[in-house]
Amino acid sequence: MSANGSRHQFDEATRLTFHDGIYTGNTSAAYANMVGPFGGVIGAQLLNAVLEHPKREGEPIAITINYAAPIKDGEFTIKATPVRTNRSTQHWVIDLSQDDNILATATAVTASRRETWSAPDLKPPSVPSPDQVPSLPNLPNAGLPDWVSNYDIRIIRGFPDILSDNPPENEDSETLQWIEDKPKRPLDALSLASMSDAFFPRVFIRQNKILPASTVSLTIYFHADESTFANYGAQPVLGHARALRFYNGYFDQTAEMWSQDGKLLASSTQVVYYRD
């Protein structure tokens, strides 16, 4: 609940009702994308079906979301099934439907972590702190989708030049950006999942223009757990995304989400359809 007692729009957007083993949710006008809903929020809704499930054990370790077909504005149903429960891990199969058509599928793994030897391997990127980077301005005529206005995004590197005519192609597609919910909201697994998809498509950055592009499959691994979130509050998160290769209609993106003190919170990868 925010200071004035209303729910945050992200909580509204990811809310599900559970009845007879099936969840019902709704697309959110606040998080609309160019076509259909923002994939990050759809991913968070699919994850939420696992997290709210009465049989769920452990915390999220991995989720893969496949965006199979456009989701129409309005109500949808989600089925989440724990197909295997082990001593410390649980495997989930999930789908999202409208009118009995499957429009998204997902698999997820939850697990109870135990304390073990732990260490970072990848080093965090060196970046200016959030207060040194200007927020993405509100550009109502720039053609940005509605979901963007729910985030404070401060792009350090890698943003398509949407204000020039025919800007030159960029030499790579790397983006570094600070991101937080607007208004602020304490970070949790759902918002971290959504933020992991809150990068402009890499083809926009590399080609320096807006092109048709849509995520086909997205995988997120969580290194943040309840103890991480309990201490994190609403601090911004550093997102770092790069494409690997653009090849005949599909490119892949690898991304990391870092805490303000340089700990890896999540890693993700996605494959994206594009046209030219």
Place this chain on the structure above:
Amino acid sequence: MSANGSRHQFDEATRLTFHDGIYTGNTSAAYANMVGPFGGVIGAQLLNAVLEHPKREGEPIAITINYAAPIKDGEFTIKATPVRTNRSTQHWVIDLSQDDNILATATAVTASRRETWSAPDLKPPSVPSPDQVPSLPNLPNAGLPDWVSNYDIRIIRGFPDILSDNPPENEDSETLQWIEDKPKRPLDALSLASMSDAFFPRVFIRQNKILPASTVSLTIYFHADESTFANYGAQPVLGHARALRFYNGYFDQTAEMWSQDGKLLASSTQVVYYRD
């Protein structure tokens, strides 16, 4: 078929029979892992159920495999369902069972590519050519699992020192290795998928010792298609793997598979359970 008319052991290992909509396969003694079968071959078998399916359209773009529980030596069944077929993409849900228990789940996307603007983004690592790197020797007493002997692996960087007592921890977990089937076999989507999992677990490299570790979920994206494979033959592939973070029982690995002429053939990511 090899020169003497016998099938390659990888083709034997990934062979499925299809009857009444259900595939039957077998674990392969040649590709046994420390416990159960090598995950790369299981992944290839799950992918093969899609590729051999009479309703399959297009080539593999993405597969996510979740290793839910140990697979016993012997027969198993695979069910592969095309849950959504679009104009150019097809979405698959797959599972593997023994005795009606689901032991692995997967999702896959196949697609018909069209020629578009294409470009590499990530640059290939600089490495010596395969003939300048010695092959991993046969070390029958080193505790390496059986699957390793089916590959010619030439490790440029990042191999656990299994011959010393208490070798010091490595500063990172990076591995660069040339890999090819032994005996040679022309590369295809199945063998590329399997090779994408043919790295020693990152915790072995970082800690410089053999520990209990098993992949929980593996995602592979393909940048190689039939035209790539048609020209590639049995050349070795360069694998490049790093861990991102080891945290309380789970670490993630990101990896790329490069052609000998520096083109990205596949990218992959996996999350792995480990103990200390």
